[in-house]
Amino acid sequence: MTTQPSQIQPTGIPEEINGLRMTRQRQEVYRFLMGEQSHPTANEVFIRIKEALPNVSLATVYNCLEALVQHKIVRQVNFDREPSRYCPNLDEHGHFHDETTGTIHDVKFKPGIKLTDLLDLPPNTVIKDIEITLRGQLA
Amino acid sequence: MTTQPSQIQPTGIPEEINGLRMTRQRQEVYRFLMGEQSHPTANEVFIRIKEALPNVSLATVYNCLEALVQHKIVRQVNFDREPSRYCPNLDEHGHFHDETTGTIHDVKFKPGIKLTDLLDLPPNTVIKDIEITLRGQLA
DNA sequence: GAACTTAATTAGAATAGTTCTTGATCTAAA
DNA sequence: TTTAGATCAAGAACTATTCTAATTAAGTTC
DSSP states (O other): OOOOOTTBOTTSOBSEETTEEOOHHHHHHHHHHHTOSSOOBHHHHHHHHTTTOTTOOHHHHHHHHHHHHHTTSSEEEOOTTSOOEEEOOOSSOEEEEETTTOOEEEEEEOTTOOHHHHEEOOTTEEEEEEEEEEEEEEO | OOOOOTTBOTTSOBSEETTEEOOHHHHHHHHHHHTOSSOOBHHHHHHHHTTTOTTOOHHHHHHHHHHHHHTTSSEEEOOTTSOOEEEOOOSSOEEEEETTTOOEEEEEEOTTOOHHHHEEOOTTEEEEEEEEEEEEEEO
16 A cells, blocks of 8 residues: 555645645645535634644634635635635635525526626726625525 | 795705605715715715814714615625725616726616526525625726 | 703724734745 | 745734714704
8 A cells, every 4th residue: 555645635635726835724724614615704714723723823814814815716705894704616606695594605697697798897897806795584 | 035945954965865864964974975986985985074074073974874874875885805885876786896996886787687587596585685796907 | 942852973992803013933945 | 954935823903893971963842
């Protein structure tokens, strides 16, 4: 039985993603987010990865999240002025905020829909990012 | 020549809108927003209405804006974690944030488009509010 | 209109999420 | 191994916003 290839760490996360070196802290942050549908806040990530890395600091969690966002490995999601949340789903999608439970759900477009086709945008507009937020209740 | 009806104040804003009593401070906040396409922040509103009301406080501006938003007289718009901005346009529309100039533009839907028809929402979902944010450049 | 009640305003303190600073530690390369 | 640069930790600092307490204004009742 041979050893694992060096790209694979104990966390199961590659050493590098999209040009970002995946340090142990970034791996833990990323791994946790990947297993969550709940769109955790920085503080929730912090509390959770302390189990694996007791000495990790909140500042590091913020640094990791910022690095992951900038390298398009996760998405940052904002609802009004609430704490930012983080989402591992990179497909174009919106977020539905259920006011009753406080939970957040990803919302896909129906097949074949391209949002920019439906908007009355000025000509020569280059769109780099779209964010769709819905608020309401699951009746 | 008779006097003006008592509903009309010197600012030209009615005494009440959507059940909200329009105090002098609220009038000034509202009047300023109505004349702006620039989606000002609370602080920008504050600086501007101090010209008419030198003793107004920033807390009052926040109070006024909150009251106007809650009574659906203006909309609060958020871009990431930047300071909230305020928009007098109540039609369903999105916001395009031009990264080059930092300006914000309202974006309409093409005629006949209803966003909720295009989204793959769970059944029995009651949508109370939609926010669409675009970021990019006017090339 | 005077007394009373409630709402609105002000000023400044407090809060909370996030960012910054500094020094220590780790990593990759030479 | 040495060096340079990146990353991390801890706590201070920052900033938009909210809260608190006291004052003022407005509306209501007599």
